Amino acid sequence: MNYRHAYHAGNFADVMKHVALSLVVASLKRKETPFFALDTHAGLGAYDLDSIAAGKTGEYLDGIAKVLARPDPPTALAPYLTVVRDWNPDGGLRWYPGSPEVIRAMMRPQDRLALVELHPEDVVELRRRFAGDRRVGVHHQDGYLAAKGLLPPPERRGLALIDPPFEVKDELDRLRVALRRMRKLWPTGVVMVWYPIKGREPVRKFHQTIRDEGGPKTLAVELLTRPDDDPFRLNGSGLLVINPPWRLDEALAEALAWLTPVFAPVHGSCSLEWLIKEDD
Numbered sequence: 001m002n003y004r005h006a007y008h009a010g011n012f013a014d015v016m017k018h019v020a021l022s023l024v025v026a027s028l029k030r031k032e033t034p035f036f037a038l039d040t041h042a043g044l045g046a047y048d049l050d051s052i053a054a055g056k057t058g059e060y061l062d063g064i065a066k067v068l069a070r071p072d073p074p075t076a077l078a079p080y081l082t083v084v085r086d087w088n089p090d091g092g093l094r095w096y097p098g099s100p101e102v103i104r105a106m107m108r109p110q111d112r113l114a115l116v117e118l119h120p121e122d123v124v125e126l127r128r129r130f131a132g133d134r135r136v137g138v139h140h141q142d143g144y145l146a147a148k149g150l151l152p153p154p155e156r157r158g159l160a161l162i163d164p165p166f167e168v169k170d171e172l173d174r175l176r177v178a179l180r181r182m183r184k185l186w187p188t189g190v191v192m193v194w195y196p197i198k199g200r201e202p203v204r205k206f207h208q209t210i211r212d213e214g215g216p217k218t219l220a221v222e223l224l225t226r227p228d229d230d231p232f233r234l235n236g237s238g239l240l241v242i243n244p245p246w247r248l249d250e251a252l253a254e255a256l257a258w259l260t261p262v263f264a265p266v267h268g269s270c271s272l273e274w275l276i277k278e279d280d
């Protein structure tokens with residue numbers, strides 16, 4: 001396990017993913033009834049942008065730093081920016097909340113969060129960070145297998161975020177199998193899947209397998225900072241949302257239209273496509 005998210009925390013892909021995540025959590029909070037959230041690849045929980053790792057790549061400078069420098073963010077970014085600003089109360093940018101802390105910041109006393117992380121060091125840090133919060137469980141396990149024991153949740157409603165590092169070749173195949181299992185176990189859950197956009201062909205194939213499997217409504221949103229003609233670079237960031245909450249598509253369209261020129265004023269592009277428009 002070589003991947004360390006500390007090198008990438010707060011980059012454009014993180015911003016897009018966490019904006020979408022905060023919009024989904026905000027939708028779930030429209031009802032008083034509790035929700036359950038599962039983060040299958042949780043990472044460290046939060047990141048110090050003054051660390052050697054973050055400084056080495058400086059990826060956050062082209063991500064969250066650019067967003068915070070702009071005076072005019074749209075309403076769709078409000079839940080996300082509230083969390084980031086609460087983590088940096090002096091108005092600077094030192095801390096970047098990862099998906100576990102984005103979810104925790106928005107949870108209510110009645111909601112629950114399960115964090116799954118396979119890296120032996122990261123899971124120790126996660127356990128330390130979330131110790132004493134009775135709403136949160138930390139599991140040292142393979143995130144793809146964790147669904148078996150954790151789904152369906154007694155709350156019935158909620159979300160799962162699947163955010164793998166894509167360091168193994170068969171990640172998309174593993175994803176497809178995991179999604180099939182999740183859909184069976186929890187047909188009504190909102191499932192969010194992050195994927196990298198390098199070359200177009202693997203993404204096109206992945207989308208086609210999702211269409212072929214059928215199932216509930218599925219949205220694919222993408223943000224590219226450069227054309228996807230170099231398969232060795234991270235040209236963009238994609239996100240599938242299965243069972244998206246009502247009007248999430250509109251909020252994401254507003255967010256992407258604003259974020260894209262902030263990250264990539266010349267070569268940036270974004271898209272929003274229904275892979276499955278109606279529940280099968």
Ligand SMILES: C[S@@+](CC[C@H](N)C(=O)[O-])C[C@H]1O[C@@H](n2cnc3c(N)ncnc32)[C@H](O)[C@@H]1O
Pocket residue numbers: 001003005017039040041042043044045097098099100116117118119122141142143144163164165
């Ligand atoms: C992209 S990072 C997660 C970032 C996090 N979701 C966030 O948004 O802040 C991927 C994480 O998955 C972990 N990981 C890799 N393979 C895993 C597996 N099979 N099961 C669970 N975690 C895994 C890595 O150690 C890494 O911390």
